[in-house]
Amino acid sequence: MFKNSFRLTDQQVETMIGNLLRISVIIAALVVLLGGVIYLIHFMGTHPDYRVFTGEPRDLRTVSGILRDSLTIHSRGIIQLGLLVLIATPVARVILALFAFALQRDRIYVVVCLIVLTVLIYSLSGGRL
Amino acid sequence: MNVLEFSVLIWLASLLAGFLGALTGLGGGVVIVPLLALGFGVDIRYAIGASLISVIATSSSAAAAYVKEGFSNIRIGMFLEIATTTGAVVGASIASRMPTTTIAIIFGVVLLISAYLSSVTRREREGQNQPDPLATHLRMNGSYPTPNGQEQYQAHAVPAGFSLMFIAGALSGLLGIGSGALKVIAMDQVMRIPFKVSTTTSNFMIGVTAAASAGVYLNRGYVDPGLAMPVMLGVLIGSLMGTRLLVTAKTRILRIIFALVIFVMALEMIYNGIAGRL
Numbered sequence: 001m002f003k004n005s006f007r008l009t010d011q012q013v014e015t016m017i018g019n020l021l022r023i024s025v026i027i028a029a030l031v032v033l034l035g036g037v038i039y040l041i042h043f044m045g046t047h048p049d050y051r052v053f054t055g056e057p058r059d060l061r062t063v064s065g066i067l068r069d070s071l072t073i074h075s076r077g078i079i080q081l082g083l084l085v086l087i088a089t090p091v092a093r094v095i096l097a098l099f100a101f102a103l104q105r106d107r108i109y110v111v112v113c114l115i116v117l118t119v120l121i122y123s124l125s126g127g128r129l
Numbered sequence: 130m131n132v133l134e135f136s137v138l139i140w141l142a143s144l145l146a147g148f149l150g151a152l153t154g155l156g157g158g159v160v161i162v163p164l165l166a167l168g169f170g171v172d173i174r175y176a177i178g179a180s181l182i183s184v185i186a187t188s189s190s191a192a193a194a195y196v197k198e199g200f201s202n203i204r205i206g207m208f209l210e211i212a213t214t215t216g217a218v219v220g221a222s223i224a225s226r227m228p229t230t231t232i233a234i235i236f237g238v239v240l241l242i243s244a245y246l247s248s249v250t251r252r253e254r255e256g257q258n259q260p261d262p263l264a265t266h267l268r269m270n271g272s273y274p275t276p277n278g279q280e281q282y283q284a285h286a287v288p289a290g291f292s293l294m295f296i297a298g299a300l301s302g303l304l305g306i307g308s309g310a311l312k313v314i315a316m317d318q319v320m321r322i323p324f325k326v327s328t329t330t331s332n333f334m335i336g337v338t339a340a341a342s343a344g345v346y347l348n349r350g351y352v353d354p355g356l357a358m359p360v361m362l363g364v365l366i367g368s369l370m371g372t373r374l375l376v377t378a379k380t381r382i383l384r385i386i387f388a389l390v391i392f393v394m395a396l397e398m399i400y401n402g403i404a405g406r407l
């Protein structure tokens with residue numbers, strides 16, 4: 001497949017990344033859809049109100065809380081899990097690019113990827129400025 | 130309106146937004162916030178949270194198609210992402226401290242500018258062919274396929290492009306949009322990278338930028354599953370349909386209509402912001 005397993009071309013790397021992104025979006029959408037169906041069945045008769053901002057409960061804000069909610073088939077938790085998968089896709093893209101640059105022994109871009117990754121993880125872990 | 134009716138209506142509206150956004154190349158995210166805030170009376174913070182989610186969905190799903198064409202430049206994209214993600218975290222943090230009426234006014238102004246930018250014709254920048262030494266050092270120069278075979282290009286003015294990317298990221302985090310238009314300007318007009326390379330690289334960057342903002346919004350409790358669900362599924366399916374149709378459709382008239390819609394929405398956002406109703 002690759003002429004030289006240690007020398008991926010940029011094009012090969014990007015094709016790989018592109019396909020990974022598409023698959024993760026499909027997975028994310030299916031999880032959101034599943035949670036959405038359960039949510040609609042469960043809350044069908046209620047009236048949503050988004051006029052007043054209250055903020056989401058603690059368990060829907062953090063990675064660990066969302067995972068706990070999804071395991072107990074909590075519909076809003078499952079949707080949130082799908083959204084988390086979606087938010088993770090660009091993060092996975094940066095990680096893949098990091099490995100690709102490492103294989104190409106491109107030190108500058110390994111560092112560049114690490115910086116971007118740090119900002120993303122900082123933000124996802126509830127980073128506050 | 131019960132949950133089912135509400136979800137179906139939002140889904141349909143998002144579908145249309147995603148469809149028109151993809152067809153006109155303006156992105157669906159730019160109309161999601163005004164649509165939810167003005168049309169459905171949703172608090173602007175929930176609207177921004179849902180919009181960011183839809184921006185990631187369209188960016189990531191379109192990436193595979195763009196990659197095949199061989200236009201995007203992963204090095205330029207990744208390097209500039211340092212600026213956009215940092216900007217996004219800053220913007221998202223500012224958003225949580227700023228009154229929603231101020232956010233609405235800024236949103237309106239940014240919408241006006243994007244509507245204007247989409248209506249002016251772009252001019253090719255010709256100039257000296259001296260690449261930025263920094264670009265050479267960072268191996269940003271590349272080639273892309275043209276009808277006459279592979280063509281080489283060089284990146285210029287890296288620091289200026291980088292700074293503009295920080296602003297694009299901050300706006301993305303503050304307003305929940307992809308900032309695609311500003312990203313393209315930074316690469317195409319400032320760094321003088323070919324237009325095709327700029328647009329495809331920008332699409333790649335939008336997802337990473339939006340993910341940086343979305344993390345902050347999620348942690349602040351601004352991402353509501355019941356609202357984000359129909360928005361994400363609608364925009365995603367709509368934009369996929371739009372991309373399919375893109376090849377055959379005549380988009381000029383659509384672009385003008387969409388720009389007008391954005392223009393009206395922008396004025397409404399500014400008016401309601403000043404009136405203190407958002």
